[in-house]
Amino acid sequence: MGKQARKIVGVDVKKLINDLNKAYCDEWLAFYSYRFMGQVVSGAGYEDMAEFLNKTADIELEHSRELADRIVELGGTPVAQFGMIEKNANVAYPVPPDKTDDYNAIVSTVLAAEAAAIDVYQAIANETFGKDHVTHNVVMHILSEEIQHEEMFENLGLVKQEVEPVKKEAVTARY
Numbered sequence: 001m002g003k004q005a006r007k008i009v010g011v012d013v014k015k016l017i018n019d020l021n022k023a024y025c026d027e028w029l030a031f032y033s034y035r036f037m038g039q040v041v042s043g044a045g046y047e048d049m050a051e052f053l054n055k056t057a058d059i060e061l062e063h064s065r066e067l068a069d070r071i072v073e074l075g076g077t078p079v080a081q082f083g084m085i086e087k088n089a090n091v092a093y094p095v096p097p098d099k100t101d102d103y104n105a106i107v108s109t110v111l112a113a114e115a116a117a118i119d120v121y122q123a124i125a126n127e128t129f130g131k132d133h134v135t136h137n138v139v140m141h142i143l144s145e146e147i148q149h150e151e152m153f154e155n156l157g158l159v160k161q162e163v164e165p166v167k168k169e170a171v172t173a174r175y
């Protein structure tokens with residue numbers, strides 16, 4: 001990033017790069033989980049569910065690219081080691097359910113990941129509002145798509161119970 005561009009960023013750039021990098025890791029975890037579930041899903045209507053999951057996975061991968069672009073622009077480097085992705089993420093890996101035809105469990109997994117993503121982007125949007133318009137725009141674009149994802153999966157009407165955002169501590173217990 002050029003001198004002037006760096007000067008106009010009204011936030012702690014190091015912290016911002018770190019926050020974006022954590023979100024970048026979240027995106028890879030969501031991408032992998034959704035893609036995996038899209039590949040193995042079975043049962044009646046599996047083709048529709050597979051398409052749904054794979055399309056959403058593609059968008060999560062796009063988010064990781066958009067975040068990487070902004071991290072590089074800010075003078076940072078996206079996480080290079082794959083083993084660091086899970087360690088550095090805000091949230092734990094959205095663990096796919098064992099039963100590949102359990103749509104309720106699949107959708108709950110997606111909804112918990114999306115709720116966590118919404119919290120993460122809301123926080124970065126607040127942090128950058130009025131201070132770093134470029135990052136703010138990137139984050140608002142991603143946030144709006146996470147909101148769409150939550151709505152799309154909620155509208156399937158498969159999950160009746162409250163779904164909590166996926167948290168690191170909560171998921172460690174599942175291993």
Ligand SMILES: [Fe+2]
Nearest residue numbers: 027059060063
């Ligand atoms: Fe995403």
Ligand SMILES: [Fe+2]
Nearest residue numbers: 114145146149
């Ligand atoms: Fe999403």
